[in-house]
Amino acid sequence: MIGRRQFMVVSALGVAGMAAACSRSQEPPRGSAAPNLTLAAGETEIDLDGATLRTWAYGNRVPAQEIRLRKGERLRAALTNAMPQDVTVHWHGIAIVNDMDGVPVLTQTAVPNGQTFTYDFVVPDAGTYWFHSHVGTQLDRGLYGPLIVEDPDEKVDYDGELVVVLDDWIDGTGTNPDQVFENLRKTGMKPMEPGGPGVTPTSPLGADGGDVTYPYFIINGRGPGDPQVVDYRTGQRIRLRVINAGSDTAFRVAVPGTTMRVIQTDGYPVVPVEADSVILGMGERVDAIITVNESLPVVGVPEGKQGHARLTIRVNHAPAAVNVDEFVASVRTMAPLNTATLSPTPEVTLPAKPPDQVIDAHLAGPVHGYTWPINEKLYHPPHDGVVVQPDQRVRIRYINDSMMFHPFHLHGHTFQVMDGDTPKARKDTVLVPPKQTVVVDFDTNNPGRWITHCHNTYHLEAGMATFLEYAG
Numbered sequence: 001m002i003g004r005r006q007f008m009v010v011s012a013l014g015v016a017g018m019a020a021a022c023s024r025s026q027e028p029p030r031g032s033a034a035p036n037l038t039l040a041a042g043e044t045e046i047d048l049d050g051a052t053l054r055t056w057a058y059g060n061r062v063p064a065q066e067i068r069l070r071k072g073e074r075l076r077a078a079l080t081n082a083m084p085q086d087v088t089v090h091w092h093g094i095a096i097v098n099d100m101d102g103v104p105v106l107t108q109t110a111v112p113n114g115q116t117f118t119y120d121f122v123v124p125d126a127g128t129y130w131f132h133s134h135v136g137t138q139l140d141r142g143l144y145g146p147l148i149v150e151d152p153d154e155k156v157d158y159d160g161e162l163v164v165v166l167d168d169w170i171d172g173t174g175t176n177p178d179q180v181f182e183n184l185r186k187t188g189m190k191p192m193e194p195g196g197p198g199v200t201p202t203s204p205l206g207a208d209g210g211d212v213t214y215p216y217f218i219i220n221g222r223g224p225g226d227p228q229v230v231d232y233r234t235g236q237r238i239r240l241r242v243i244n245a246g247s248d249t250a251f252r253v254a255v256p257g258t259t260m261r262v263i264q265t266d267g268y269p270v271v272p273v274e275a276d277s278v279i280l281g282m283g284e285r286v287d288a289i290i291t292v293n294e295s296l297p298v299v300g301v302p303e304g305k306q307g308h309a310r311l312t313i314r315v316n317h318a319p320a321a322v323n324v325d326e327f328v329a330s331v332r333t334m335a336p337l338n339t340a341t342l343s344p345t346p347e348v349t350l351p352a353k354p355p356d357q358v359i360d361a362h363l364a365g366p367v368h369g370y371t372w373p374i375n376e377k378l379y380h381p382p383h384d385g386v387v388v389q390p391d392q393r394v395r396i397r398y399i400n401d402s403m404m405f406h407p408f409h410l411h412g413h414t415f416q417v418m419d420g421d422t423p424k425a426r427k428d429t430v431l432v433p434p435k436q437t438v439v440v441d442f443d444t445n446n447p448g449r450w451i452t453h454c455h456n457t458y459h460l461e462a463g464m465a466t467f468l469e470y471a472g
């Protein structure tokens with residue numbers, strides 16, 4: 001275990017150092033492109049705060065080894081499977097060819113034990129992305145990792161870089177995600193919240209934080225009792241690339257006494273804003289720059305749940321002198337930034353155009369025990385998708401009739417969140433708070449069968465998905 005920890009710290013420093021070299025001298029990233037890599041899905045053990053837990057992961061690590069390459073480069077990854085269940089890899093947020101999207105039945109047959117499938121595609125856009133299994137409840141195990149696509153021409157100035165992967169963790173703690181799902185199905189419907197959804201600026205997702213109680217919240221595979229420590233020097237500007245890989249938990253991200261300069265969400269640039277805390281639904285990402293002058297924790301505060309995740313930024317090898325519990329309590333009283341409200345930069349703003357087609361997605365649940373339908377239909381098995389036409393502007397209205405938030409994700413495209421006629425952030429995953437409607441527009445420029453679904457692992461498994469289809 002000590003060996004693994006040392007490796008992870010060294011790895012994080014390597015990434016930070018590489019980015020620093022890149023932003024200062026415009027040298028190409030060394031050893032980062034991955035023309036031929038292997039993702040070996042299998043059983044492994046991880047250590048959380050001294051407890052040894054069995055789980056499934058890619059390459060025996062949680063998160064999986066970061067994949068980093070440049071915009072326009074080709075990624076070839078051979079997925080092997082030594083697990084008792086079929087598995088895939090979905091490349092979250094990347095507009096790649098449909099048959100590489102990793103959604104079983106819809107885009108490929110899931111890979112059985114003992115078999116191999118090679119993903120092979122070109123990454124079209126720079127940004128902070130991630131990859132994960134798209135089979136059953138496997139995302140709530142350790143089957144995920146960061147995928148960073150660099151743009152050599154990007155005009156962002158910083159000294160170092162830190163990838164922060166948040167997760168809620170239950171696997172191997174006497175239960176596993178399949179058992180969690182079975183229990184949710186047996187327990188069925190939750191009592192309705194008596195006071196309405198309770199959405200306020202300091203509680204933007206309402207009173208219902210989720211369906212699962214997690215024993216751990218983790219960052220980069222480490223529990224809060226044994227956090228990752230990453231070293232920097234006084235005054236360095238660090239680009240945080242934060243990824244919410246959770247299954248049933250939104251997180252508020254914050255750094256004590258530090259304002260984050262938010263520059264991107266879901267890999268796409270926004271007009272920069274300053275924020276004390278940012279809320280991320282499952283699947284969402286944010287890039288933010290902080291200046292570090294002293295040792296500080298980066299915390300992930302689970303929305304509506306007890307506990308926190310943390311990582312330690314250490315400056316000049318000094319200990320952090322912050323009461324983390326007090327800071328976490330203060331973060332809970334903040335009004336966090338929702339990245340969907342940010343303004344896009346001009347180059348990622350879709351040209352104004354009325355939609356050619358409008359699709360309404362009424363989100364409901366839980367009904368009939370534990371099911372989460374869209375337009376009163378459940379996803380499994382997927383047989384009747386929504387037909388759209390190529391080269392059109394399509395609008396989806398995610399209409400949340402339920403009392404719980406749903407982070408909605410569209411595969412194969414990056415939509416523009418719309419506030420009336422005003423274009424907001426380009427994203428691939430957007431929070432839909434209870435009893436609210438979120439409108440997104442996108443252009444049909446990537447033919448195929450593309451799932452759109454709630455990024456709550458258990459809601460997806462309970463039917464909260466549909467798909468769009470069009471030919472080129």
Ligand SMILES: [Cu+2]
Binds near residue numbers: 405406455456459
């Ligand atoms: Cu949901």
